Amino acid sequence: MSLVSIEGPLKKVNRALRKCRESGCFHIMPAAESADSSHAGPRSFTRLKDRNTYAQLLKRYQVLASRLGITLTKSDFSSAENMSSGGDFDAYAAKVEHSVENIMKQREDLIADADNLKQVVRQLEFLEGLKTDFRDIFPMKTVKIRFGRITEDGFKKFDFYKDKPYIFVKFKTEKERLADYIWGVYFTPTAVSEEIDEIFRSLSFERVRMPDFLEGKAADERTRLISEIEAGNKEISRLDAEIKAIAGRHTKAFNSVYSKLESLYGAAALRQNVSAAGSRFYISGYVLARKSAEFERQFEEIGDITLMFVPPSGKPDDNTLSPPVKLRNNVIIRPFEMFVRMYGLPEYGGIDPTPFIALTYMLFYGIMFADVGQGLALSILGFILAAKTKFALAPIMSRIGLAGAAFGILNGSIFGNEEILTPFFRYPTVYSALGLSEAPHSVFSVSAALIIGTLGIGVVMLIVTILMNTIIATRRGDYESGLFGPSGLAGFVLYGSVIVAALAAVTGNSILNPVYVICLFLLPLASIFFKETLAHKMKQRDKRSKLASAANDRRLSEAIKRVTTDGAVFELSGCGYVGCRYGSLSLEGYGKLNRFSSLSFCFFPTETDGYRVSGYYAAPNRYFPSTDRLMTLLGFRDERSPYDNDDKKLTAQYEPPAHDEAAHHEKPPLGEFLIGGFIELFESGLSYLTNTVSFLRIGGFVLSHAGLMLVVAILAEKAGAELSPGWIVVMILGNLFVMGMEGFLVGIQALRLEYYELFSRFYSEGGKAFQPLTADFIVN
Amino acid sequence: MSGEYGALAAKARAIYGRRLTAADFSALIRKSSVAEVMSYLKGTPRFSSEFASVNELTARRAQIESLLERSLFEIYGRLLRSAGGGDDGFPKFMFFKYELDVIVNVSLYILIDKQESVIAYLPFYMEDLLGFELAPLGKIKTASELPAAFADTDYADILVEHFGGNKTPKVDLFLRDMNARYVDKMTELAAEDISGDAKNEVIGLIKAQAEIDNLLLIYRLRSLFKEPSTEILPLLLPIRAKLPKGVAQSAANEHDADAKVLALLKKYYFKDKIVCDLNNIEVSARKYMRDRCARLLHMSEDGAAVMYALMRLLDIEKHNVITVVESVKYALPVTETEKMLVN
Structure with missing residues (x-):
């Protein structure tokens, strides 16, 4: 697995992202931003947060495909290669829409009519008890007629209004889950209709307005409307066939254009993983090491794109930038x-x-x-x-x-x-x-x-x-588990010796003697008991050697002849012109620097407060942007140099940080330690x-x-x-x-x-x- | 006795599992009309069958509230039937609630001369379960007729005390006595019929609700209506749960009673678990009860206790839905509605 940093001009970012998608071997990492905006310098990284301009278009194409019955499939889009702007896709969608516009309109009107008729048919079903023609009811002037339904609960309350001037005619009961509705119609004189309407409203009567095109009896009208709906459905089917034929003519080209649009959308959707500094973009991610060369070749046709590969050390404890894991096993397992x-x-x-x-x-x-x-x-x-x-x-x-x-x-x-x-x-x-x-x-x-x-x-x-x-x-350096723990060397000795002793006892031999017990039982037990303390001692020793190793890059300081921090350009012996930046790294980030010792940059530490290491990093100009990117990932903060115009202090000797876990290693109280152990x-x-x-x-x-x-x-x-x-x-x-x-x-x-x-x-x-x-x- | 209702627990939890989720409420408060809200609710597992017959285009807030109430009644009825029905144990706790609601609502309508509203309100669907007939209530014209109408209930003496003779009824005191009787009755029932930890938890819940109601009453009357403490103290329920004796009463006397109430709620109830300030004090109180009821629902093995917790939780859900309907109806900003929901 190789960590790769891709850098190029911002205007080519979408093309680069498309290549990343199409490579099939690139695991993208979230964009890094300057760790602390308050420390961000003029070259700080920002994440691209612009809107995906293709999202609306994509939705439009999907809706259009759904309306036309086109199944979207991934297609070769070489025929649509020239389309890239929103206007191109907009124009094509409009062309397709125009070809079916009239038919679609007719179809939608027919569906709307059918839906309305279906509602009326459903209501008429409950009015089948009405034996009078609608044409005789609608023209009545002195009597108001209200069709609708009322809950059984409300129906029971009619008794309270026996003396009121209305007649309720019950048609049919609809058995519902919550309330048993009763359908019917009430008649009331126009003069008192407001009062009666109010009473019915208070009893939760739900009025259903019947359309005035109804003429005959409810049952007859229902039959007539069902016929009309069926006729409408036939017409809709005919239009569907027509739309299908038109869609068939468009399908191939439509899928080609859609695939191109989707490709652009997909690439643009990845922009949130892109960092930008000035007019340059930076993408980070991981590539399978064996595919690195092939991956790099894909960017050649874009031009002005730089790729920097960093193979992680592969040490078990190397979680630098946390490379992802791909399991590789043979087909059987x-x-x-x-x-x-x-x-x-x-x-x-x-x-x-x-x-x-x-x-x-x-x-x-x-x-x-x-x-x-x-x-x-x-x-x-x-x-x-x-x-x-x-x-x-x-x-x-x-x-x-x-x-x-x-x-x-x-x-x-x-x-x-x-x-x-x-x-x-x-x-x-x-x-x-x-x-x-x-x-x-x-x-x-x-x-x-x-x-x-x-x-x-x-x-x-x-x-x-x-x-x-x-x-x-x-x-992995986990001595507590590996050497002193119950699943480590101590555990192996203890468990193995117990098993051997048990086997010996079962076979009639006794091998238990003071030496056996002390060496193979008690010593491992003591090791498990004191495992944390023992492991800590070993880690301290290990850490001292690591710090010494990290401090070795001071040798690079000898190569520095002159520094101007404002211009960020100075001469480095044997390297020509380089870029330079001042700031600070966390101790953890500083400790990881030596894992990138094969790269063309150097870090010159000047001082530490025990938590962060301040200093300069420098790299030849052509590698400087990539180095910027790497340092940002390691948590480097741009800071104003305290040594402006005072290059003498750059020769200050760096001492390994005083901050040490040992100083923070708190020992628990004896009682707690014993009980826990x-x-x-x-x-x-x-x-x-x-x-x-x-x-x-x-x-x-x-x-x-x-x-x-x-x-x-x-x-x-x-x-x-x-x-x-x-x-x-x-x-x-x-x-x-x-x-x-x-x-x-x-x-x-x-x-x-x-x-x-x-x-x-x-x-x-x-x-x-x-x-x-x-x-x-x-x-x- | 409550052991007989152990089988209820699983059923109650299953019903609660179909409740509206936070995602549902998030979608609901973004609807632009009551019709859209109803349409969404009809598509949820919780209300799909309950609201199947509702015409969302004509649905009104009162109708929705009535349907939600009816839905709770149906759920309660189903649980009760599965528990064997006819018993007089704690699972019948909702009868007292329904009786209380009918008596209070009818009384209030009569007191404000809205006899026609009594008729519209009468819930005939629950008539079989109540201890009195509903039809005669629609013919009551004056408050003096109320004691006779509810003579066979546990609240009869209170009605006589407040509406008997020619006394001018004091509505606030009537409501206090009714609620106090309800809490007493529920506490007595739980003590007799539930055992073990569930008993303590249910009684604790009932009393905590009463005590929180007292504190909220102080908050409302002092902070919002600037009532003097002499007007407030007689209205407090004579019930104490977590607060030391006299603390709630002394809070009503304080100059900054609202801050004192908030401090008491935080100290004795919300602790650090529920963030609360004076702007969301009532919502926080409901959240507190929601958390306790949800814990009881999931942890208790006692069917009756679980059933009680479920009904309380569904009541909170009902409250949420009504809040959503009103917010959508009056086009409240989403952020404001979110603050009023307990989810």
């Missing part, structure tokens, strides 16, 4: 990356646990799901699902199924039948080693040995993970025990599989003679049930072993995924 991603990706430069999880998961699953027939069936199902769907578990199913089948051979089980193959416990060497004189009938006869065997697997697994953690954590010791001891015992589940599932298949066999026998239809049906259903239930449970239990018993001992996640930009449609 790649599906198991899903489990790693679920738990959390490793840090950049850390260990990828995928091969480990693939191997151990298949081992655990295979032992627990040991059946040739069921394993192969699961595997075939996995292969089919993987080929037909994107189900992420399918490729894993195909592999663990094969593991189950392989262990099934050892277990001698084919769909629960143990007669065709010879199970391992019937091998003479096995059962005689277990002290049996004849081959046992079933696995239950050797259950004790099986349980002990699975405990053995647990012990081996834990020792392996403790050793892995010892190596990984020590490389003992609790932690107890927890560590308990975790060895529980983690080991947890592996018993492997043996447990071997026995449960045998038990379940025994039940299936008994049920099949009761259903009929062997190979009879009843027997076959029960065997198939039984096997399907066992496969479904056991396959699911075993999958979860194996994953639990991985995550809780193994990963927790050696694996620390914290990486972020490498997510390259793609040129796929981001809005569709």
Whole structure:
């Protein structure tokens, strides 16, 4: 993975972003701004925050496509290559819209009419009890007529107004969820209609206004309107066909233009990840190291674009600018990356646990799901699902199924039948080693040995993970975990010696003596107890050597002959003209500088307040913008130099910062330290025990599989003679049930072993995924 | 006894799970008309069936409030039926609430000579559950007829005291006595019928609400209406929850009573968990009750207690929806409406 900084003139930023998208191997980073605006100098970076001018156009095209029934697909847009301004896209959209404008208008009017008619039809349905023609009702002058509905609750209240001059005619009841509405019409003299209307309003009568084009009886009018709606629908269908034909003529060109627009939109949407300083833009991100050259070539055609690549050191503790992580595994174990991603990706430069999880998961699953027939069936199902769907578990199913089948051979089980193959416990060497004189009938006869065997697997697994953690954590500089912790070297000695002592005791030998106990029990225990203190001592020593190394860049100061801070240009021996800037870096940023020692710039520290290191950085002019970018990412703040016109002070000797973690390392009170230490010791001891015992589940599932298949066999026998239809049906259903239930449970239990018993001992996640930009449609 | 209602808890939590979310309210307050609000509500899982038959184009605020009230009644009825109905235990707490509401509303309409509003208001859908008939209430003309109409209720003596004879009724004192009786009745019911921690929590909630109501009353009357403390003190409910004895009363006597009330609410109720100033004191009080009820709903194993918490939470949701409808109707700025919502 290479960190790349792309720099160029601001007017070419969209083209550069398009190249980034199309490369398919560029992981963009958020734009860096000057860390503190109050310290921002004249060349401080700002993030581009302008509006995406293509957003409205894109929406317009999507709406237009939807109206025309065009399916948007990514297309070659070479024919639209010349289109780039909003006006170009606007004009094309207007042209397409104009070609269907009249038809669309007709269609929309017809739909609006149909909707209105449907509303009236729905209302007429409730007025079917009205036996009078509308033409006789509407012209009445002395009587007001109100159609509508009222809740049952309101209807009950009519009794209070018996003496009022109105007549309510109930038509039909609509059974509703909340309120049972009653449809009807009331008649009232025009002279008192206001009072009656008020009463009905207070009773929540909802008036429905009937259109004046109704003439006959409600039922007849309803039928007539339904016919009109159907006629309208036919006309709409005819127009749809016409629109489809026109759209068909536009589809290819439309998709081409849309693809170009989408490409511009996508690039513009990335502008928020771009920094600008003056008239130059800066984009940062990560590129796969093997694709760096190919990536760089893509920018050649744009011109005046500079790319600066910085390969991270790859040290496990190098989280400089946090490079993203891309897991790379072969096709067999790649599906198991899903489990790693679920738990959390490793840090950049850390260990990828995928091969480990693939191997151990298949081992655990295979032992627990040991059946040739069921394993192969699961595997075939996995292969089919993987080929037909994107189900992420399918490729894993195909592999663990094969593991189950392989262990099934050892277990001698084919769909629960143990007669065709010879199970391992019937091998003479096995059962005689277990002290049996004849081959046992079933696995239950050797259950004790099986349980002990699975405990053995647990012990081996834990020792392996403790050793892995010892190596990984020590490389990372985490001595507390790697050397002195319960999952480190001390833990390995303690756990290993306890296991050896236990084995010796079981076999009748006693190896416990004072030397053994002191060296192999008490010393590791003391190490675990004092792990924090011991690790701190080692870190102090380590830090002193790192600071000394960081301070070595003072040698560059000897090359500086003259400094003018206002012009930011000075002569550097052997380098011609360079740019220079004064400011300060955090101690952390300063500590990371030596990781970029291969680049053409230097940092000259002048002083420190214990928290930040002030000084100058300088680089040849052509690399200066890139250096600016890098320094900003490292948290450099532009500041006004206190040494203006006083170049003598530049030779001031830099001393390693006085600020040290040691000074801030607070020791807890003795009581708290002792209690905390003992609790932690107890927890560590308990975790060895529980983690080991947890592996018993492997043996447990071997026995449960045998038990379940025994039940299936008994049920099949009761259903009929062997190979009879009843027997076959029960065997198939039984096997399907066992496969479904056991396959699911075993999958979860194996994953639990991985995550809780193994990963927790050696694996620390914290990486972020490498997510390259793609040129796929981001809005569709 | 409340153990019999244990099965209610899961159902109540499921109903609460369908509540309107913060995202829903965020979308609702940005609607430009009541019709749009109704249309949105009809599309939510919470109200899709309840509002299915509502014509959003003609929906009015009063109708919406009535429908929300009806919705709560339906939910309560469903829960009660699933609890076996007919029991007189704590799950019947809403009966007292409904009785209180009907008596108070009818009384107030009669006192202001709005007999026709009584008819419009009468909730016939809940008639079967109430301890009195609704139809005769529509014929009441004077306050002196009220005691007879509600003679069979737990509030009969209060009605006689305030409306019997030829006395001039004092509405504020009538409301205080009614609310105090309601709180007493609820507390008594919870003490008898709920056990364990749930009992303490429910009683605590009922009393806390009463005490907060007292403080808000002081705040309103002193800060907004500049009433003297002599007018305020008789209106306070004789109930105490967290505040030491006499503290609420002494706050009413203070010159800066509103600041004192705010300080008391912060000290005894809101702590550092709810940010509150004088501008949002009532909303903060509802937020406090929302948090406590939500905790009770999720943590309690007692079905009756969970049911109580649910009804309180749905009542807050109802309040939110009405706030949204009014805000949209009167085109209040979104930022102002947001401050009034409890979500």
